[in-house]
Amino acid sequence: MGGYSIGIITLLLINCIAALGVSLFTGFTGIFTLGHAGYMAIGAYTAAILTVEHGVGFVPAIIAGGILAMVCAYLIGLPTLKLVGDYYTIASLGLGEAIRLIIENWQSLTRGARGYPGIDNYTTLPVALTFFVVMAVGMFFLVNSRFGRAFKACRDDYVAASLLGFNTARYRVFSLAISGFYCGVAGALLAGFMSFIQPIMFDMAKSTELVSVVVFGGLGSMSGCLIGTTILTLITEMFRPISQYRMLIYGLVLVIIMVVRPEGIMGTHELTFSYIKSLFCRKKKVAEQGGAQ
Amino acid sequence: MDIDIIQQIINGLSLGSVYALIAVGYSLVYSILLFSNFAHGGFLVVGGYICYYFLMMHGASVWTASAAALVGAGLSAVLVERLAYKPIRERTPITLYLLIASMGMSIVIENIFVVTIGGRFRALPDVLPMQPVNVFGIATTSAFDILSLVVAIVCLVALQLFLTKTKWGLAIRAASYNLKTAGLMGVNVNRLISIVFFVAGVLAAVGGIFLSARYTLYPQLGSTITTKAFVAAVIGGLGSLPGAVIGSLILGLAEMLTAGLISSQFRDLVVFGLLIITLVIRPTGLFGKSVSEKV
Amino acid sequence: MSTVLELKDVTKSFGGVTAVKDMSFKIEQGELAGLIGPNGAGKTTIFNLVTGVYDVTKGQIELNGKNINKLKTYQVVALGVARTFQNLRLFTASTVLENVMTAAQRYHSYSFLEAITHLGRWHGSEKATRKESMELLERVGLASRANQAAGTLPYGLQRRVEIARALSLRPQLLLLDEPAAGMNPEEVEELNGLITGIHNDFKLTILLIEHHMDMVMAICPHIVCMSFGAKIAEGEPDYIQNHPEVLKAYLGDEEDE
Numbered sequence: 152m153g154g155y156s157i158g159i160i161t162l163l164l165i166n167c168i169a170a171l172g173v174s175l176f177t178g179f180t181g182i183f184t185l186g187h188a189g190y191m192a193i194g195a196y197t198a199a200i201l202t203v204e205h206g207v208g209f210v211p212a213i214i215a216g217g218i219l220a221m222v223c224a225y226l227i228g229l230p231t232l233k234l235v236g237d238y239y240t241i242a243s244l245g246l247g248e249a250i251r252l253i254i255e256n257w258q259s260l261t262r263g264a265r266g267y268p269g270i271d272n273y274t275t276l277p278v279a280l281t282f283f284v285v286m287a288v289g290m291f292f293l294v295n296s297r298f299g300r301a302f303k304a305c306r307d308d309y310v311a312a313s314l315l316g317f318n319t320a321r322y323r324v325f326s327l328a329i330s331g332f333y334c335g336v337a338g339a340l341l342a343g344f345m346s347f348i349q350p351i352m353f354d355m356a357k358s359t360e361l362v363s364v365v366v367f368g369g370l371g372s373m374s375g376c377l378i379g380t381t382i383l384t385l386i387t388e389m390f391r392p393i394s395q396y397r398m399l400i401y402g403l404v405l406v407i408i409m410v411v412r413p414e415g416i417m418g419t420h421e422l423t424f425s426y427i428k429s430l431f432c433r434k435k436k437v438a439e440q441g442g443a444q
Numbered sequence: 445m446d447i448d449i450i451q452q453i454i455n456g457l458s459l460g461s462v463y464a465l466i467a468v469g470y471s472l473v474y475s476i477l478l479f480s481n482f483a484h485g486g487f488l489v490v491g492g493y494i495c496y497y498f499l500m501m502h503g504a505s506v507w508t509a510s511a512a513a514l515v516g517a518g519l520s521a522v523l524v525e526r527l528a529y530k531p532i533r534e535r536t537p538i539t540l541y542l543l544i545a546s547m548g549m550s551i552v553i554e555n556i557f558v559v560t561i562g563g564r565f566r567a568l569p570d571v572l573p574m575q576p577v578n579v580f581g582i583a584t585t586s587a588f589d590i591l592s593l594v595v596a597i598v599c600l601v602a603l604q605l606f607l608t609k610t611k612w613g614l615a616i617r618a619a620s621y622n623l624k625t626a627g628l629m630g631v632n633v634n635r636l637i638s639i640v641f642f643v644a645g646v647l648a649a650v651g652g653i654f655l656s657a658r659y660t661l662y663p664q665l666g667s668t669i670t671t672k673a674f675v676a677a678v679i680g681g682l683g684s685l686p687g688a689v690i691g692s693l694i695l696g697l698a699e700m701l702t703a704g705l706i707s708s709q710f711r712d713l714v715v716f717g718l719l720i721i722t723l724v725i726r727p728t729g730l731f732g733k734s735v736s737e738k739v
Numbered sequence: 740m741s742t743v744l745e746l747k748d749v750t751k752s753f754g755g756v757t758a759v760k761d762m763s764f765k766i767e768q769g770e771l772a773g774l775i776g777p778n779g780a781g782k783t784t785i786f787n788l789v790t791g792v793y794d795v796t797k798g799q800i801e802l803n804g805k806n807i808n809k810l811k812t813y814q815v816v817a818l819g820v821a822r823t824f825q826n827l828r829l830f831t832a833s834t835v836l837e838n839v840m841t842a843a844q845r846y847h848s849y850s851f852l853e854a855i856t857h858l859g860r861w862h863g864s865e866k867a868t869r870k871e872s873m874e875l876l877e878r879v880g881l882a883s884r885a886n887q888a889a890g891t892l893p894y895g896l897q898r899r900v901e902i903a904r905a906l907s908l909r910p911q912l913l914l915l916d917e918p919a920a921g922m923n924p925e926e927v928e929e930l931n932g933l934i935t936g937i938h939n940d941f942k943l944t945i946l947l948i949e950h951h952m953d954m955v956m957a958i959c960p961h962i963v964c965m966s967f968g969a970k971i972a973e974g975e976p977d978y979i980q981n982h983p984e985v986l987k988a989y990l991g992d993e994e995d996e
Binding site: 290292296301314316 | 792812813816817821824828829830831832833837840841842844845847848849851856857861864865904908
């Protein structure tokens with residue numbers, strides 16, 4: 152397999168990890184965020200600084216990146232997650248940008264807007280794949296547990312959820328913290344993949360991208376967000392030669408999906424054998440009905 | 445030092461008044477449709493580019509170019525609404541889908557310009573007065589700042605008259621309380637929404653012309669300013685027009701005073717700092733309506 | 740007999756509007772009580788006050804003698820109060836079974852670590868939750884619909900899912916907000932049977948808001964009647980039916996006719 156293909160797959164796996172995190176928060180807990188690139192940035196810079204300046208091994212550095220992002224997400228979430236609807240989205244936008252600006256201005260630590268070069272290329276395909284598999288399995292298991300049901304309850308009707316005994320505020324913060332961890336790890340892996348990171352890589356456009364793939368794949372479907380990430384990553388890579396059209400097409404895809412199929416590719420369904428079977432059965436049933444008439 | 449502060453205050457008010465034009469248009473849409481139109485900045489950029497085009501290509505007077513920009517931006521706003529938002533809002537009441545579609549439209553508009561005209565910075569020809577002016581012998585500011593302040597005031601007053609003295613203005617105010625009920629009272633909802641977007645587009649274009657004259661014009665100007673307009677609208681209270689104006693002035697002042705007294709690096713941080721403080725202390729802002737749910 | 744729920748001069752104002760004024764009543768353990776009154780009387784507000792959705796402006800609310808004014812909703816639920824809604828609040832996109840499991844799971848817990856690894860208590864707890872939920876669905880006659888999306892059920896059946904869900908919280912006090920709304924006489928009869936059935940089988944204390952007078956008079960030995968936020972009568976069905984204030988509240992003054 153050529154180096155280019157390996158690179159794309161590695162990048163895809165990194166994007167998928169971040170998408171899983173955002174999917175938990177936006178798709179399963181129902182809170183729309185426009186600032187998760189900030190957590191990727193925290194993870195990326197933590198891993199970069201630890202590996203380059205303190206000789207920390209890359210695995211502990213990546214995990215440290217994830218943990219620091221998670222802690223920041225938790226601290227941010229505590230005061231802000233009581234905001235309802237649009238207000239939280241705007242807060243997340245502001246916070247994501249604030250994180251980026253802090254990184255840009257804290258030049259002594261992060262080398263500022265020029266970027267942080269010279270990061271060891273530790274994110275090989277096996278590394279990315281291992282992190283992806285472990286974290287994806289964990290996430291699928293999580294949503295298929297009492298926590299998953301709790302998050303969904305908070306999403307579908309937070310009043311009813313509280314009347315079923317759920318401390319909705321705590322679950323939302325919890326969901327945010329986990330999604331922060333996933334984005335932090337993804338950011339740390341990205342640092343080891345690009346060997347160079349800049350604050351501008353984690354701006355609002357990146358946050359928008361994160362949330363778009365989740366919407367595209369289907370809010371409430373983990374397999375959907377993976378499918379969505381795959382399709383969008385491959386499309387944007389295909390258009391890299393004519394990269395000026397890349398963003399235009401990506402924007403159009405977003406609009407068209409919302410107009411034509413807002414529930415995304417998978418809706419709230421997961422890609423299981425029974426789901427695929429039900430697709431075929433439905434077609435067969437419709438055909439039978441059509442024939443009978 | 446005193447002279448500096450007064451100068452910064454005037455600068456801040458001038459910048460704030462231009463933000464007000466953007467924020468008011470954005471709040472107007474929010475008050476009717478209850479969603480944040482992230483593509484709002486796009487109308488600003490459309491206005492700027494149309495103005496630039498007419499000034500450069502046709503050597504038109506600043507009046508003609510501006511008029512064309514306003515109309516063009518207004519129409520583009522209506523177009524965006526009809527193409528992207530109308531089909532969605534007719535299908536579903538969920539505003540999240542409109543939000544995401546607006547993000548998509550923002551990217552589309554920005555990149556149409558990147559792809560066709562190119563992303564480099566363009567300076568508007570010097571048709572707007574820039575010379576220093578002495579204000580009451582206390583401070584010196586530029587004629588540009590005074591002009592933008594005056595124009596913004598004129599536009600906002602015109603908007604206020606429109607909303608209070610005309611039939612459609614009344615309809616818009618009714619719709620901001622409850623769109624469905626306004627429709628049941630006989631208002632043509634689709635036409636109302638188109639008018640609202642047209643007005644929002646026009647206001648954005650005025651702001652866009654002044655901002656591109658102040659900063660230079662480039663495709664991403666829209667999203668940068670939109671973010672500031674949101675912050676202003678949130679500080680003032682989402683959905684409140686007077687709130688949007690006051691929030692914008694506060695923001696403009698905060699930016700200029702920070703840049704003047706501390707450093708311009710912290711400018712943007714102060715903007716987001718204000719946003720976060722507002723959201724944590726009083727999310728509905730100064731005048732916003734708090735929406736509570738019937739259990 | 741101990742008092743499960745007591746309201747002492749409870750007042751609730753929203754700005755200038757007083758929704759509930761000096762409400763006082765007691766519900767003893769094991770009672771099946773009814774709360775009636777014309778629309779807008781403040782009945783649902785009482786439920787919201789008890790469950791902590793609204794804060795009390797004045798007065799106390801006591802659950803088993805303990806003041807619960809300041810408690811948050813999930814804390815009140817943890818003390819044994821469950822509630823259904825006038826306008827139904829099911830998780831419509833989830834299945835009927837999932838709706839009930841979401842409530843039942845609180846009694847079959849396991850840790851986060853066990854959740855993400857599917858090890859330890861996960862399997863046993865999930866199985867127990869599922870089993871308990873299916874049993875409750877059978878009790879309300881909906882076991883066959885377990886895997887159907889809750890939002891696709893007919894209205895009457897959706898109400899039963901809500902009741903099953905509330906029951907799975909193993910409450911001591913069950914608040915039913917207009918469970919018979921929109922039902923025809925046969926459905927109301929069935930619901931009567933269901934409510935009295937669960938009242939006996941689960942040894943519940945039930946407080947019921949209803950507009951179907953035949954239902955309330957038939958199954959509730961203790962009735963509280965409200966109008967414009969205040970209590971206007973309290974007692975047995977016969978007493979309430981003939982009380983002049985109650986008649987006035989529902990039918991208007993004789994002079995109006």
